[in-house]
Amino acid sequence: MYIFGCLPFLLIVFGLFVAAFVINTVLRVINGTGAGAVYLWESFRNLFRKEKKEVINPFNGESNFDNIRQSDDISYSPTVQRPKRYEPSDGEIIEFEEI
Secondary structure, eight states: OHHHHHHHHHHHHHHHHHHHHHHHHHHHHHHHHHHHHHHHHHHHHHTTOSSOOOOBOTTTOOBTTTTOOOOTTOOOOOOOOOOOOOOGGGOOOOOOOOO
């Protein structure tokens, strides 16, 4: 007889767990659909852009910049930095003392 007294409470608790699971699943589907739509739209726009924008695939986490094919036209020339010329008027030497 005591089980019938707790039955409404158990049904409410079970219903809350089921509702939380259903809401979580629906939100994950909506979030995944939105992220996929943004990924597809930005990937499509990259076909026509001069400077490509980085787009992260929401399904596997890879970036569209991960596997960029290098063109044969690109050549590398290392930058050369000129040595600094010191002049007598550059300043004076300051000696620091520990306190």
